[in-house]
Amino acid sequence: MTKCLIIGSGIVGLSTANQLIKNNFQITIVDAEKKGQASRSAAGLLFPLNPWTNTEYLQNLCMSGHADYMNFFDNLILEDKKKLNFYQKDLIIFGKNLQKAKKWYENKTFVESNFFNGLVNELEKNIKDEYKNYLVIKNINIIDPRSLIDFYKIKLKKCNVIFKKENIENLSNLLKEPKYKIYDYIIITTGAWSNDLIKNEKIKVKPIKGQLLNFKSSKKILNNILLFDDYYIIPRDKNNITIGSTIEDVGFDSELTLSAYTYLKNSLSKLFSNEIQLQNIQQTFGFRPFSYDNKPYINFDKKDKRIIYNFGHYRYGILTAISSAKIVNDLIT
Ligand SMILES: Cc1cc2nc3c(=O)[nH]c(=O)nc-3n(C[C@H](O)[C@H](O)[C@H](O)COP(=O)(O)OP(=O)(O)OC[C@H]3O[C@@H](n4cnc5c(N)ncnc54)[C@H](O)[C@@H]3O)c2cc1C
Secondary structure, three states: OOEEEEEOOOHHHHHHHHHHHHHOOEEEEEEOOOOOOHHHHOOOEOOOOOHHHOOHHHHHHHHHHHHHHHHHHHOOOHHHHHHHOOEEEEEEEOOOOHHHHHHHHHOOOOOOEEEEEEEOOOOOOOEOOOOEEEEEEEEEEEOOHHHHHHHHHHHHHHOOOEEEEOOOOOHHHHHHOHHHOOOOEEEEOOHHHHHHHHOOOOOOEEEEEEEEEEEEEOOOOOOOEEEOOOOEEEEOOOOEEEEEOOOEOOOOOOOOOHHHHHHHHHHHHHHEOOOOOEEEEEEEEEEEEEEOOOOOEEEEOOOOOOEEEEEOOHHHHHHHHHHHHHHHHHHHO
16 A cells, blocks of 8 residues: 655645545655644635736646636535535725736636726725726635635544654655655645755745734625735625735744734725724734745655655645645656
């Protein structure tokens, strides 16, 4: 039986395991439980934000990610669908990126998009009057990433996947240790921390911190996801909304900052009319795995075919996790 060690139990590691168990692989997942795991702090949009800024490789991965999640949800039983807190909303794009978005979506058939020349108030009554000219993308998928992680963990444990808390300091040392010689493949899914582990100068990933705010309102104030140049707002259940997210090149600094709070809160105040009262309920952060090549590394290590990389998904790791897992699966089966 093929034995795999997966290092990192964020969404990429879990999705990879979920794919590989279909081949009856024996899987062990180790995780150091680092502070700031990206997957638990993600907003959960299963859709690319500004796809035209991405490499073609990443654009394709995002589009297949969209299709993969549709299949994934179609095959779930109703009870699991509810547990995963999966829902669909339309996405409204405003601002400087509008023309680029309009052009990019024009030839795309995987979603329906419509441009509107006028005020948005018909769709969003609580927004101030000046917001006009927008693109609507129909039926965007959203999930609560924490529910997805919990769902995968329960499922994988039932399929005899072993989970261990362990910090792997150095990959080359690990390869020399007898207890790891039993593994046919070692799959690296350590997100923003991958450089620290693999120490390969040709592969460069760094953390880009993102902070999000969750607010509660006394009544429903938002129907759609809104995307502006520098932030997005997502309607949640029970009249909650999420606004995100900051893009901070500050290394592994794990402080929740007042500047992030003020920036995101002010963005909301500019948008909603003054009578809307919002109560802040949570501020969270995570480290996105930014790849200098603007695409994730999903491949064998050049020197050692026992090692497989699957990291560097930056802002799209939830969306592209299933597609990336399928690539890993194709590499080793
Ligand atoms: C604020 C924010 C909002 C986001 N919103 C979205 C969104 O809406 N849609 C979307 O698709 N993406 C979104 N992202 C991006 C997405 O979260 C990431 O791309 C994705 O979570 C990366 O997953 P991962 O499994 O590679 O990394 P992680 O989730 O960070 O997991 C890596 C794991 O590896 C472990 N690890 C690291 N080093 C070691 C080691 N040496 N030994 C053992 N274990 C180790 C860590 O403990 C961690 O658990 C968002 C990110 C942030 C921060």
